[in-house]
Amino acid sequence: MSGTRDLTSPSPRGRGLGGAGFAVPDFQAFLSTPLGRSLARLLLALVLLAVWQYQPSDKLRFWMSGPIQIVARLWTWLLDGSLWGNVGSTLLAMSLGYVIGTSIGIALGLLFGLMPRLHRVLSPYITALYAMPKIALAPLFVIVLGIGIESKVALVAITVFFLVLNSTLDGVRNVDRDLVRALSVMGATHSEVIRKVLIPATLPWIFTGMRIAVRYAFTNTLLAELIASNSGIGFMIEYYSGVFDATGTYAAILVLVIMSVGLTELLTQIEARMSRGSAG
Amino acid sequence: MPKVELSAVSKAFVTRDREVQALQPTDLAVEPQEFVALVGPSGCGKSTILNLIAGLLQPTGGTVRYNGAAVQGVNRAVGYMTQKDTLLPWRTAADNIRIALELKCRAGPRAEVEHRVAQMIDLVGLNGFEKHFPTELSGGMRKRVALARTLIYEPETLLMDEPFGALDAQLKLLMLDQLQTLTRQRRMTVLFVTHDLGEAITLADRVVVFSARPGRIRTIRTVELPRPRDVFRIRFTEAFAHLHESLWDELKDEVTRGTDV
Numbered sequence: 286m287s288g289t290r291d292l293t294s295p296s297p298r299g300r301g302l303g304g305a306g307f308a309v310p311d312f313q314a315f316l317s318t319p320l321g322r323s324l325a326r327l328l329l330a331l332v333l334l335a336v337w338q339y340q341p342s343d344k345l346r347f348w349m350s351g352p353i354q355i356v357a358r359l360w361t362w363l364l365d366g367s368l369w370g371n372v373g374s375t376l377l378a379m380s381l382g383y384v385i386g387t388s389i390g391i392a393l394g395l396l397f398g399l400m401p402r403l404h405r406v407l408s409p410y411i412t413a414l415y416a417m418p419k420i421a422l423a424p425l426f427v428i429v430l431g432i433g434i435e436s437k438v439a440l441v442a443i444t445v446f447f448l449v450l451n452s453t454l455d456g457v458r459n460v461d462r463d464l465v466r467a468l469s470v471m472g473a474t475h476s477e478v479i480r481k482v483l484i485p486a487t488l489p490w491i492f493t494g495m496r497i498a499v500r501y502a503f504t505n506t507l508l509a510e511l512i513a514s515n516s517g518i519g520f521m522i523e524y525y526s527g528v529f530d531a532t533g534t535y536a537a538i539l540v541l542v543i544m545s546v547g548l549t550e551l552l553t554q555i556e557a558r559m560s561r562g563s564a565g
Numbered sequence: 566m567p568k569v570e571l572s573a574v575s576k577a578f579v580t581r582d583r584e585v586q587a588l589q590p591t592d593l594a595v596e597p598q599e600f601v602a603l604v605g606p607s608g609c610g611k612s613t614i615l616n617l618i619a620g621l622l623q624p625t626g627g628t629v630r631y632n633g634a635a636v637q638g639v640n641r642a643v644g645y646m647t648q649k650d651t652l653l654p655w656r657t658a659a660d661n662i663r664i665a666l667e668l669k670c671r672a673g674p675r676a677e678v679e680h681r682v683a684q685m686i687d688l689v690g691l692n693g694f695e696k697h698f699p700t701e702l703s704g705g706m707r708k709r710v711a712l713a714r715t716l717i718y719e720p721e722t723l724l725m726d727e728p729f730g731a732l733d734a735q736l737k738l739l740m741l742d743q744l745q746t747l748t749r750q751r752r753m754t755v756l757f758v759t760h761d762l763g764e765a766i767t768l769a770d771r772v773v774v775f776s777a778r779p780g781r782i783r784t785i786r787t788v789e790l791p792r793p794r795d796v797f798r799i800r801f802t803e804a805f806a807h808l809h810e811s812l813w814d815e816l817k818d819e820v821t822r823g824t825d826v
Contacts, residue, residue, distance in 0.1 A: 467651035470619055471718065472641040472670045481664065485655050 350531040358536040372540065374516035378434050379506040382441025383498065390446045391491055394453025398487070399479070404454070415451060419444045420508055427513045437509040437517070444505045449494040456490025457483060496556065503548055507541070518544065566633050567594040568722060568754045569618055574627035576613050586779040587613045590627060593773065593782065600748065600755045602765035602772045604812075606820045610780025611758040612648065615724045618756065619645045631722075641670075644720030646728050650711040652699040658710045659686065659695040665718040685713040688743060690736075704731040712740070716747060722754040729764070741767055741796045749793065762816060766808055767796050774812060777819045784815050 315321040338351045362368035397404035419440060426436035464482050473481065510519025518541050525533030576588040588610035595601050603611045616622040617629050620640035629636045631643075652661045662685050665671060666678045686695055689709035699707055708731050715723065729737045745768055748755050759765050765772045769788050776783040790804055799805050 461651070463647065463649060463651045464653060466621055466639075467645070467647070468664070469639045470621070470641065470643065470645045471665045471668060473668050474670075477668055481667070482653065485653070488655075 347529075348531055350535055354532045355535045355539060358532050359539065362536065368540065371517050371521050372544070374434065374520075375506055375510065375518045375544075378437035378509070378517065379441060379502050381434070382438040382506065383445050383502040385438065386442035386445025386502075387449050387495055387498065389442070390449030390494070391453050393446075394450045394491075395457065395484070395487070397450075398454055398457025398483070411447075411450070415447045419447070419505070420512075423509055423512045426509075432513045432515050434516075437506055437514060440509045441502045441505045444501050445498040448498045448501060449491065452490050452494025452497075453487060456487035459490070460486045492559065496552065499548070499552055503545070567630075568597045568599070568632065569593075569595040569756065570630040570633075571614070571617070572628050572630070574614075574617060574624045574629055576610065576617065576622065577625045589779050589781040591780075591782055595754060595756060597754055598752050600757065600768055600770045602769035603756065603758045603775065604760065604762055604765050604772060604816060605775025605780065605783075606777045606816075607760070608778045608780075609775040609819070610778070611775055612726050613780070615645065615726055615756060615758060618722075619643055619724055621645075642720065643722045643724050644715040644718065645724045646711055646715045646726065648726040648730075650699075650707045652707060652710055652714075654699050657696050657698055658691055658702065658706075661699070661710050662686065662713045662717055664714065671718055681717055685717045688716075688747075689713045690739070705733065705736060708732060709740070712744075719751050720753070722756070723748065724756050726758045727760065728757075730760075737764070738796055744768065745793065745796060762809060762812055763800055766790075766805060766812070767794060767799055772812060774815045775819070783819065786812060 316325055334352045337349065338353060340346075340349075359368070397407070422443065423436070423440050426439045430436040430439055460483055464486070465478055468478050468482055506517070507519040510517040511523050514520045514523075518537055521537035522534055522541070525531075525537060571591055571593045573590040573592060574588065575586070575590045578585045578587055587608075591610075591614070593614075603614065605611055613622065617624055618631065618636065618640065620629075620636045620638055631640055653664070656664070659682055663678060663682045666673060666681065686692060689712055691706060691709055691713070694702060694706060699710070702710065708728060712728055715725075729740055732740060741764065747753075755768075757765070757768060762772075766788055772786045772788060774783045774786070775781065786808070788808065790799065790802075790808075
């Protein structure tokens with residue numbers, strides 16, 4: 286067995302022996318170079334796309350469409366402006382809900398942290414609401430707020446709110462009481478203790494909650510749009526699949542994939558910058 | 566009138582349904598500008614006394630008076646340097662030292678505040694470390710930041726709980742010298758908890774020896790050494806050795822009892 290492994294490993298010796306009749310080691314060595322990897326990926330994608338595009342069954346064509354049609358549809362959307370309207374609608378609902386949920390979450394988290402008795406009275410309700418999947422409220426929001434942007438914003442806001450509320454509360458609870466005492470002995474007023482100790486000590490916890498909440502905000506905007514709405518990427522997916530238009534559905538999903546990758550990339554950048562900031 | 570006066574002050578803690586007597590009824594009066602060192606085995610209630618004077622704990626029995634008035638709530642007239650350095654981890658050394666002067670009750674012109682911060686940094690020998698965060702400083706440096714942070718606002722009474730425990734011997738002597746100069750110059754009253762008898766004799770007007778738990782005062786000795794004292798040489802004088810020996814006789818029974826040797 287060990288002899289076989291020797292031959293397939295991309296070692297210089299393996300490469301040297303490649304000329305003597307072993308094609309396998311050469312291919313593996315090529316795959317481990319950046320260029321080889323990229324070419325292999327491209328090749329794989331082309332093969333899959335070709336199979337998708339040139340599969341012979343008309344029945345499958347109806348359900349699966351084809352890459353060329355999908356890109357063509359995307360191009361039409363780009364030209365007639367309907368894409369930007371819907372991407373904008375999704376992003377607007379997501380950001381509004383995020384900002385509202387985050388602000389109320391931070392404010393109430395700090396308030397409950399400073400008034401532990403009030404928090405103790407309310408905590409069973411908060412825990413119950415936090416544990417409940419917020420998506421169950423979506424139909425209710427649609428009845429009350431309609432299928433416009435309001436119900437999407439409401440669903441995102443309430444999801445984000447609970448996440449940020451809980452991380453803020455955890456933060457306030459974890460403040461070192463000795464720091465608070467030290468400042469009080471120095472003569473700090475109640476509000477100075479809040480400004481100089483409680484808030485700075487809680488900030489990292491708040492940021493963690495806000496970071497996690499971004500992904501939840503995106504997912505919940507999509508969910509709200511899929512359930513009932515009149516604009517947004519989720520609405521496009523729901524609409525085109527409703528009229529059995531596979532091309533439109535896949536084109537909308539493609540837009541969604543691009544948005545997700547963009548968002549993830551953005552978050553990674555922010556996280557990297559923040560961890561650099563706290564290290565220095 | 567004494568600056569600090571404890572009359573029949575006792576303190577008991579309740580832990581897991583069990584009452585632990587930390588401090589038996591204790592009387593102690595500290596005069597203005599007096600430097601009093603509290604020594605004794607660990608867990609003898611020395612830190613409890615400082616917490617009571619700072620108003621962070623309420624006595625179970627008796628009264629703690631400051632300037633003749635019973636201490637109620639946090640006592641803002643004292644500066645308290647606790648055993649644990651309570652530096653704010655998100656502030657640099659200089660920002661930590663400055664914090665007391667940022668408070669409304671002590672607000673001053675910016676230039677003067679910066680001048681005093683620079684002075685304190687110089688005093689505790691932290692030049693070059695102003696912009697370092699507490700996590701980037703050694704234990705000894707953190708102690709010096711905590712000391713500077715307490716001294717900068719010149720409280721009339723200083724409570725110190727083993728402030729120089731983490732310092733090496735040479736640096737400790739330097740800090741003791743600075744502390745003596747500064748507290749005499751600014752006419753501060755000092756209560757200084759330490760486990761180092763030499764440190765206590767070097768600095769104090771009176772040394773209070775505590776017995777092991779439950780804590781009570783075993784003896785109080787006046788240190789009759791003239792001031793200002795040369796902290797670097799006083800330990801080699803005969804008077805010092807004599808005092809050290811007799812106090813150690815008092816202390817050693819308690820230390821062995823307290824640590825269950």
